[in-house]
Amino acid sequence: MRVLVLGGDGFCGWPTSLYLSDRGHDVTIADNLSRRKIDVELEVESLTPIRSLSDRLRAWKEVSGREIGFVNIDLANEYDRLAALLQDLRPDAIVHFAEQRAAPYSMRSEKTKRYTVDNNVRATHNLLTALVATGVDASLAHLGTMGVYGYGWSGSAPIPEGYLTVKVPTPDGEIEREILHPANPGSVYHMTKTLDQLLFSFYAKNDGLRITDLHQGIVWGTQTQQTIKDERLINRFDYDGDYGTVLNRFLMQAAIGHPLTVHGTGGQTRAFIHIRDTVRCIEIAISNPPKSGDQPKVLNQVTEVHRLLDLAKLISDKTGAEVAYLPNPRREADENDLVVRNDQFLALGLQPTTLSEGLLEEITDIAAKYKHRVNPSKIIARSVWRAGMETSADLMTELPQ
Numbered sequence: 001m002r003v004l005v006l007g008g009d010g011f012c013g014w015p016t017s018l019y020l021s022d023r024g025h026d027v028t029i030a031d032n033l034s035r036r037k038i039d040v041e042l043e044v045e046s047l048t049p050i051r052s053l054s055d056r057l058r059a060w061k062e063v064s065g066r067e068i069g070f071v072n073i074d075l076a077n078e079y080d081r082l083a084a085l086l087q088d089l090r091p092d093a094i095v096h097f098a099e100q101r102a103a104p105y106s107m108r109s110e111k112t113k114r115y116t117v118d119n120n121v122r123a124t125h126n127l128l129t130a131l132v133a134t135g136v137d138a139s140l141a142h143l144g145t146m147g148v149y150g151y152g153w154s155g156s157a158p159i160p161e162g163y164l165t166v167k168v169p170t171p172d173g174e175i176e177r178e179i180l181h182p183a184n185p186g187s188v189y190h191m192t193k194t195l196d197q198l199l200f201s202f203y204a205k206n207d208g209l210r211i212t213d214l215h216q217g218i219v220w221g222t223q224t225q226q227t228i229k230d231e232r233l234i235n236r237f238d239y240d241g242d243y244g245t246v247l248n249r250f251l252m253q254a255a256i257g258h259p260l261t262v263h264g265t266g267g268q269t270r271a272f273i274h275i276r277d278t279v280r281c282i283e284i285a286i287s288n289p290p291k292s293g294d295q296p297k298v299l300n301q302v303t304e305v306h307r308l309l310d311l312a313k314l315i316s317d318k319t320g321a322e323v324a325y326l327p328n329p330r331r332e333a334d335e336n337d338l339v340v341r342n343d344q345f346l347a348l349g350l351q352p353t354t355l356s357e358g359l360l361e362e363i364t365d366i367a368a369k370y371k372h373r374v375n376p377s378k379i380i381a382r383s384v385w386r387a388g389m390e391t392s393a394d395l396m397t398e399l400p401q
């Protein structure tokens, strides 16, 4: 298949591009390298020494003999170039990773709230409009998030895959309807993904676009079978307070002897997936698109569910790291139940990588190997959800710098 990977220089997009190329697909990356620019703005670098995209692509050609194309384009602001790219390339499938994806960054300031909405919603809408205008019949797989459902809304009832069957009272008795699961975002970033869902529903209904929305959990791990082939192909590992996600942060903290930064009680329960499974899920999704006229197909791209405190204790038991309970900078429930349906990916052949398989390898091969690259002053999460909230930066003097 000819595949266009939007956001193909990022944490999920890079290993996905390599995986698809390795599997024989003809891959082109489109990315404006904004994620690298945000690292410069935040004065932080990936824990792993990622190379420039041109070095990465050269290394991949040397290692695999295969070429991946690259177009530097801002999807939110360069509509005409996007339409021309679709017209020229005529991809069979498009994978859309290209959004600002950190909840803390999206809550950092007025500027980052506005940037996140402008960037994410416009990128998605430009893409949908350009598909209709050019008549390019590509299927689209978009990376959504488990966070669109919110946490604790339905107690211990399993979260369905996108749609909920409800009973509506009418004068003639109850009727059953399937509706998009109510949106309950917990940050400006998560809110943009709920807006994306409405755009997808409309364009699938009105224009027959073939869209899959992958409601992905928190991705952990770093390397895949392809990125491990050469150090120049290494994947990004974010550890800072804005972009670092919880499990990878705990692994890095254990490696440098920093207390594990549990927000609040640690009773928050979240869904997880290893990066090796992310890349497989994407190929499964683009190989099984919906038909024109179908509503967007929603798959929950998750393999495991864990309470944060259990994760912290597991890593603490393996490494001796201390657990620190910090004031929670976010507005979120202290505790929640979470049961997630992921039947569709399992039925399509996904064999999940479990925490017990990947955890130790991640600590020794990545976190310990690159721990000299950590800037400890970037670890604590400083973005707060509302002005005046206490942050754990207030405890900085008590934590190792």
Ligand code: NAD
Residues within 6 Å of the ligand: 006, 007, 008, 009, 010, 011, 012, 013, 030, 031, 032, 033, 034, 035, 036, 073, 074, 075, 076, 077, 096, 097, 098, 099, 100, 101, 119, 123, 143, 144, 145, 146, 216, 217, 218, 219, 220, 236, 245
């Ligand atoms: P990332 O920030 O590492 O990668 C996103 C890429 O998109 C970057 O390379 C960035 O430069 C590019 N980009 C952003 N805006 C762009 C624009 N306007 N034009 C062109 N390129 C643009 O993020 P990631 O962790 O790889 O996440 C990829 C997608 O998966 C995101 O949409 C995210 O919401 C979703 N997701 C990520 C996770 C996770 O844990 N990382 C979990 C669930 C869902």
Ligand code: USQ
Residues within 6 Å of the ligand: 101, 102, 103, 104, 144, 145, 146, 147, 148, 216, 217, 218, 219, 243, 244, 245, 246, 247, 249, 261, 262, 263, 264, 268, 270, 271, 308, 328, 330, 332, 381
């Ligand atoms: N948390 C800690 N300690 C930390 C960091 C985070 O306790 O040091 C807590 C947070 O308060 C939150 C939970 O861990 O309760 C998850 O935070 P996170 O930063 O790991 O994940 P989140 O903000 O939800 O965002 C990440 C990705 C995002 C993706 C989402 C999937 O950045 O792109 O959409 O995971 S999901 O969470 O399923 O919505």
